Amino acid sequence: MSKDPIKKAKNGTYYFRANLGYDSKGKKIQKYRSGFKTKKEAREEYSKLILMNPEDLSDTKDKMMFEHYILDIFLPWYKTRVKLRTYDNRLPTVKKHFPYFYKLAVDDIEPIHVQNWQLKLSKKLKPSYVRAVQGLFSVAMDRAIVLGITATNPSKIIGNVKKQKTKIEFWTKEEFEKVISFIYKKDYYQHFLFVSLWFLFMTGMRIGEATAIQWEDVDFDSGVLTINKNLYYKNQTNYRFVEPKTKASVRHIVLDKCTLNVLTEWKNVQQSLIKTDFVMSYNGIPTQKHTLAYAIERYAKLAGIHRIRIHGLRHSHASLLISMGENPLIIKDRLGHEDIETTLGTYGHLYPNSNFEVANKLNGIISFKETKQNYDSSPKNQFTVDYLGKQKQKVQ
Incomplete structure (x- = not known):
């Protein structure tokens, strides 16, 4: 039994797509009709098209809304x-x-x-x-x-509107220090917020990567953090792990000792109250970005620091590494970029003093003893002969 060609649209109207054979040139004839208030009206129109001659059909213009x-x-x-x-x-x-x-x-x-x-x-x-x-x-x-x-x-x-260079928003190390100094860690919820902001600032992870991190992804012995998944979060009862953004997003980050200590302390506090595999969780389920966005706004205001978005913490990590003089290739791997062009295209402008630093490093690097004798007996260049003559005249 063939399928009914009449379909119901989401707005309650009916439509159909009719395959009506081929015209005299061998071109397939397909007709769309939509916007029918009833299924009966749609079927009547469908029947009319079926009975029409191919010559007439080829002249009938489709009007799909x-x-x-x-x-x-x-x-x-x-x-x-x-x-x-x-x-x-x-x-x-x-x-x-x-x-x-x-x-x-x-x-x-x-x-x-x-x-x-x-x-x-x-x-x-x-x-x-x-x-x-x-x-x-x-x-x-x-x-x-x-x-x-x-x-x-x-x-x-x-054509699309002109592309404009997006200004990267981030916190400097000093700004981040001011913000977290207002978070009271002896309060359980604030302790969770402190760890979450610290974790993002010190790793440069995307928010979906960070909220997906399980305790088993942190190797406290080697200090290596494994990033191999993202978290799809729709609501408190509908969330799941999904594939990373790109192949390069699957990576390993070596954590510093301070961050490992922060995580160790948090794990002891968290696990004493709830049982969960999620690192960034205070209630047994992964946190949502709106919670952290609100925390950033609130504590930035208390510290008198400009507000940034959650993704700004990722930019802040990159900025911190750049200020430390890290190689762009290392930053690329740590952030999980697919190519160096992405890293340089996004953060290249954060290297404002690079040319001056290079010039300072090059200054005096070449050492040689200037000769007092001409060892070159090759024919003179026609443009330098006159110059040498003028130099001799000045000496005389």
């Missing part, structure tokens, strides 16, 4: 192409900004529509965010081309 395409065709496909965490993060963006085009058919979206949308977004949003939103829209339009729903991608014709 953008809303139907995004919600019922693109998003289900996109969910299979990216990590679940990525999909969940981008879904709100789609639902918030893509409705601008919902009243248009996919094939009717023109460059002027995209340009007006881009300008509207740019009035209130950061260029980096606008680039991300339009980039996702462009992916959707590219997929529509592959499916034969439209012929061009108007987003690529317009």
Whole structure:
């Protein structure tokens, strides 16, 4: 028994995709129809198309609405192409900004529509965010081309907004010291916050990597921390381990003795109250980033230090290593970057005095005794003969 071609969309309307054979040129004929209020209306339209001649069908223009395409065709496909965490993060963006085009058919979206949308977004949003939103829209339009729903991608014709260098926010060692000095470790919850901020600052881990760390990942004998997973956290009852961001994200970090002592002390306190495998946990389940973001805001204000985002602690670690004169390759491996270009592209500007330091190191490094005799008997260069003559005249 064949499947019913009439499908119900998420907004309650009905749609179908009809395969209607081939036209006189051998081109496959496919027709999309959507926006039917009832299943009966959709089936009547489907039946009309089935009975039409191929010549008439080839002249019938498809009008798939953008809303139907995004919600019922693109998003289900996109969910299979990216990590679940990525999909969940981008879904709100789609639902918030893509409705601008919902009243248009996919094939009717023109460059002027995209340009007006881009300008509207740019009035209130950061260029980096606008680039991300339009980039996702462009992916959707590219997929529509592959499916034969439209012929061009108007987003690529317009082009994205100009990329701007993002300012890296971080805390210096002194700023971090001021912030954690306001955390009262004798309070169990504050002790947890102290350890969490310390752990992130001293390792440069991504928040998803850090919240996934288990006690078994810390080898207290060798001092080696193993990073081989991320944590997908949706809520207190829905979280799980997922694959790392990239292959380079799987790595080993050697921890300093102070950090090992901080972790040892925390493990004793934590395990005396709760039983959990998670290092960054005060209640038996992994912490969520909002908890730490709020803590950063609160204690930064108490210390009179500018607020940074959680990812800023990763930048702070990189900045600390740079200030210590560490090799970029070491920083690359410690942060889990795939290539050195990523490291230098992100943190290269934090080396403002590198050229001066190099010049100071080169100064006086060459030692030689200047000759008082000409040992070169080769023919003179025509441009230097006159110069040597003038030099002799000055001596006389």
